[in-house]
Amino acid sequence: MTAAGSDVILQRMMALHPKVIDLTLDRVWRLLDALGNPQDRLPPVIHVAGTNGKGSTLAMIRAGIEGAGKTAHAYTSPHLVRFHERIRIAGTLISEPDLAALLDECYAANGGEAITYFEITTCAALLGFARHAADFTLLEVGLGGRLDATNVIARPALTIITPVSIDHQQFLGDTIGSIAAEKAGILKRGVPCVVGPQPDAALDVIEAAASRIGAPLLVHGQHWHVQEEHGRLVYQDETGLRDLPLPNLPGAHQLANAGAALAALRHAGLGDAALEAAVTQARWPARMQRLRHGTLADLAPDAEIWLDGGHNPAAGQVLADHLSTLPARPTHLVCGMLDTKDIGGYLRPLAARAASLTAVSIPGETATLPAAATAAAARDAGLLATTAGSVREAVASIAAQTPGARILICGSLYLAGHVLRDDG
Structure with a gap:
C-alpha cells in the first residue's frame, strides 16, 4: 500500500458518504453486523462524553494507564494533522498499512449503503481494536452521546461525563438540560459513571437518567473532590487523599479534568504510578x-x-x-x-x-x-x-x-x- 493509500480511501468515503452529521445508530449497527460485531470483542471500555474536556480527560487516563505499565486502545476526534491521530492501537498511532487495510475492509463491507464518514471510520477503529490485545479501550464521543457512533458498547467498564455546556444546539437542543440528556445517553445499567463538575440543570438530568436505569454515579463534589493547595493537586475520594503535581496540561480547568481522570483510574484499580503519570505525562495538542x-x-x-x-x-x-x-x-x-x-x-x-x-x-x-x-x-x-x-x-x-x-x-x-x- 502506498503512503497515500489511506488518504485515497478516506476521500473515496467522503465522496460517497459526505462528512455530515445525521444522528442515528441504524447504519452503524448494520455495518458492525457485517463486520462480525467487533464492538463485542474489545478490551474493557472507558467511554467519555461531555461538551468540554473529554479529550484532555481521555489523554490523562491514557497517560495513567501507560504509567502503570499497561496498554490502551484510544479513539478520539477530530484529528489535527493526519487522520491516523484518531486511532491508537495499544498506545501506538495506527500504521499507514493497517489504517488503509481497515478502511478498505469497512468500505467493502458497507456495500455502497448510505453511511456517514464518522460512522464508517468509527467502525474501522472498533474493528482494529478487536484484533489487537490491550488492557483497556478508550472511546471519546464524537457528538452528543445517545446516538453517537461510539455508543455501541453493551457494557463498558466505566463511563465519564465531563462538563456540559451549550454547543451543537442544532443537533442536541438549545438548553443545558436537553444537551445533558444526550450526553447521559452513554449511561448503561449497572455501569458506574464518573461525573465531572456540572451546572445544576445538567447534573439534575444526569442523576435522573442514572436513577432510571440503575447506573451508579461518582459525582464531583459528592464522591470525589479535587483542588489546588500550595501549588499541588489534592485529590480525595472514599479511599483516601492523594497529593500530586498540578496537571502538565495548562489551565485551571484541567484540574477538574484531572480529577475525573484520577477517579477513573482509581475505579480501574490502578495504583499511585498511574495517578502520577496521569497529571505529569499527558499530551494533548492545541489545548493552550x-x-x-x-x-x-x-x-x-x-x-x-x-x-x-x-x-x-x-x-x-x-x-x-x-x-x-x-x-x-x-x-x-x-x-x-x-x-x-x-x-x-x-x-x-x-x-x-x-x-x-x-x-x-x-x-x-x-x-x-x-x-x-x-x-x-x-x-x-x-x-x-x-x-x-x-x-x-x-x-x-x-x-x-x-x-x-x-x-x-x-x-x-x-x-x-x-x-x-x-x-x-
Missing part, C-alpha cells in the same frame, strides 16, 4: 499549546505564541481565566471560527484579556466564518479587530507592531490543525 519551534516562532522570535482549539462560550471563559493567570504581556488574538459556533459567546470573556483580534478564515473549510464576519463579531464584543489573509500574515503583522506580544491563535480545532500542518 505553546509553539516554541516552527515557522511561526521563527517569524516572531520575541513573541510568545500559543495555540488553542476551544470554540464555544465555556471554552472562551476558561481560556480567558487562564490568560488572567499568565505574566503581564500584551495579548493579541488571531481567530478563525466555523459559522455554526456562538462566536459572540466565545469572544465576550476574551475581550477583557486581549488588546486586539486579527480575524482569519479557516483554509479549506466550507463552513468557515469569513474573516470580515469574525472581525465584526469581535468589535461587537468590545475588541479592536482587523482581518488578515492568513495566520502567518497576522502573526507577522502583530510581531512587527508589538515585538514582545503574547499571540494566541484560537477559535477552532480546524484552524489549529491547519496551523500545526503548516508550522512543521
Whole structure:
C-alpha cells in the first residue's frame, strides 16, 4: 500500500458518504453486523462524553494507564494533522498499512449503503481494536452521546461525563438540560459513571437518567473532590487523599479534568504510578499549546505564541481565566471560527484579556466564518479587530507592531490543525 493509500480511501468515503452529521445508530449497527460485531470483542471500555474536556480527560487516563505499565486502545476526534491521530492501537498511532487495510475492509463491507464518514471510520477503529490485545479501550464521543457512533458498547467498564455546556444546539437542543440528556445517553445499567463538575440543570438530568436505569454515579463534589493547595493537586475520594503535581496540561480547568481522570483510574484499580503519570505525562495538542519551534516562532522570535482549539462560550471563559493567570504581556488574538459556533459567546470573556483580534478564515473549510464576519463579531464584543489573509500574515503583522506580544491563535480545532500542518 502506498503512503497515500489511506488518504485515497478516506476521500473515496467522503465522496460517497459526505462528512455530515445525521444522528442515528441504524447504519452503524448494520455495518458492525457485517463486520462480525467487533464492538463485542474489545478490551474493557472507558467511554467519555461531555461538551468540554473529554479529550484532555481521555489523554490523562491514557497517560495513567501507560504509567502503570499497561496498554490502551484510544479513539478520539477530530484529528489535527493526519487522520491516523484518531486511532491508537495499544498506545501506538495506527500504521499507514493497517489504517488503509481497515478502511478498505469497512468500505467493502458497507456495500455502497448510505453511511456517514464518522460512522464508517468509527467502525474501522472498533474493528482494529478487536484484533489487537490491550488492557483497556478508550472511546471519546464524537457528538452528543445517545446516538453517537461510539455508543455501541453493551457494557463498558466505566463511563465519564465531563462538563456540559451549550454547543451543537442544532443537533442536541438549545438548553443545558436537553444537551445533558444526550450526553447521559452513554449511561448503561449497572455501569458506574464518573461525573465531572456540572451546572445544576445538567447534573439534575444526569442523576435522573442514572436513577432510571440503575447506573451508579461518582459525582464531583459528592464522591470525589479535587483542588489546588500550595501549588499541588489534592485529590480525595472514599479511599483516601492523594497529593500530586498540578496537571502538565495548562489551565485551571484541567484540574477538574484531572480529577475525573484520577477517579477513573482509581475505579480501574490502578495504583499511585498511574495517578502520577496521569497529571505529569499527558499530551494533548492545541489545548493552550505553546509553539516554541516552527515557522511561526521563527517569524516572531520575541513573541510568545500559543495555540488553542476551544470554540464555544465555556471554552472562551476558561481560556480567558487562564490568560488572567499568565505574566503581564500584551495579548493579541488571531481567530478563525466555523459559522455554526456562538462566536459572540466565545469572544465576550476574551475581550477583557486581549488588546486586539486579527480575524482569519479557516483554509479549506466550507463552513468557515469569513474573516470580515469574525472581525465584526469581535468589535461587537468590545475588541479592536482587523482581518488578515492568513495566520502567518497576522502573526507577522502583530510581531512587527508589538515585538514582545503574547499571540494566541484560537477559535477552532480546524484552524489549529491547519496551523500545526503548516508550522512543521
